[in-house]
Amino acid sequence: MNRLIRVEFRKQIGSKSFWILLILHIAAIFLSIVNFQKFIQNVQFNVNDISEVDLSIMPLLTYPDIWQNMTYVAGFFKIILALIIITSITNEIANKTLRQNIIDGMSREGFFFSKLLLAGFLALVSTVIIFFAIYVIGTYNQDPENVTNIFEGSGFVAAYFLELLTYFIYALFVALLVKRTGLALVLLIAIDFIFEPILSIFLPDVLDGYLPMAVIDNLIRFPFTRYVGMEVETTVSAIQMIIVGLYAIFFSMAALTWLKRSDL
């Protein structure tokens, strides 16, 4: 495992696109925090009521709401890190370095596992950043007169990690399948915003919430309607976590099977 980490580290360390995308992801998270209220109002999330609300008086960035609010917003930027996964796969295919890795003695399982480690690493980096950002901002905004358990609601950070990891594994599978960066990215977005919504029309209501993108996106529920008096899910559903975890396993197995059955 150490060897696989070292090999993947060597591959990424000199890659400009890796650093640019990683910095872009971190910058996107921080910019959204700095302009949190504006960000929410601009996005609107298809809820017109939210634009009518004075968010400056709402406890957006205080405990415990901050855990759900920030992990939900940060989830929008996972596509930037998914692009690292996609390019790391498609470049290996285009430059035929995947082929050379195998010739040099890496097993196909080893190659897949090294990319899985990259996915895990990126999900972890983003999770650690979001955790500390929440901790710092939450503590800063905490009313000293009204001390609560600051870790109440921190389960959303674990959900955020799982959301990212599963999405990255899914991106890995798509990249292996289509072999081209642009196509993989378009497909990833199209499945999320076009194919799944269309498919859900034809599926029974009980099933459409369990399509892969839907279940990943719904792991952290849209939290802001609570500020207009609507009820929202303020905890992470264990069932949802298990389903997302199963999707992660399914996409891993699918990607590995595809890799093992392909000529390189």
Place this chain on the structure above:
Amino acid sequence: MKNILNISGLAKRYHNVEALKGLNLEIQKGQVYGLLGPNGSGKTTTLGIVLGVILPNNGTYNWFGMGTGSSLRKRIGALLEKPNFYPHLTARNNLKLAADIKEIDKPAIDEKLELAGVLQYANRKYFTFSTGMKQRLAIASAMLGNPEVLVLDEPTNGLDPEGIADVRKLIQHTANNDTTIILASHLLDEVQKVCSHVAVLKSGRKIFNGAVSDLLLGTERLEVGSDDIRLLKQVLLEHPAVKSLDEEGGLVLTEISEGYKAGEISAFLIKKGVNITHFSKRAGSLEAEFLAMLTTKE
């Protein structure tokens, strides 16, 4: 002799094209084994399969009598088709990565870069390399860790004459160290110079397999010169051993039947009053045999 690679009934189909049709091969330790064949004969497919990047439809192969596992490939250095490296990494870092994959503790990277003639470019990024430099780097990478087997697919592609000579020297030097070498090349002259054994493939089938010396046995010709070429030809045709006559650069080339010695021919010519100005043996050419084989054998 120890078996290094055993191929049995290997078959590969790409859609409706049969690239390999039940290939059998055996390569022994220490051999410098040439894999010859025209484009599309199945050379690269064969090497791709035994190097684990192409999946066969049928048949088996076996490295070192032990199997096909990825750990066995770590004992092999290989260049398949084109050099494949990370463009954003330097030559040295690319080799460090390859050494990590091969689990080589002390890869002696600079030594291999020097051997391949690219040490001065060690810190340059791969995407800045010329075709020849890329090829040399690939050879350096294949040599990492002094592998037991070296598989080289068209190793002189993109190299200038000096580079080709360097690769030939490198192969000969490596072969002297008891390394088994499998070499696929279109440059038959190169193969003849370095290979001890060859297999000739045509349309996915093996049409010859054996020692180069066996292939060239009986293909030796005599080069004879005289100040009277007309008389020389006339007299040569009188000798029962002479099978054919050709003229090339003022010399007569003659193929003689097995069992006859060159000395008998020269004595016959002198006896018949031919003034001989040149008399030597010309070794058979792999190229001529290869071309003859492709046109005659199915």
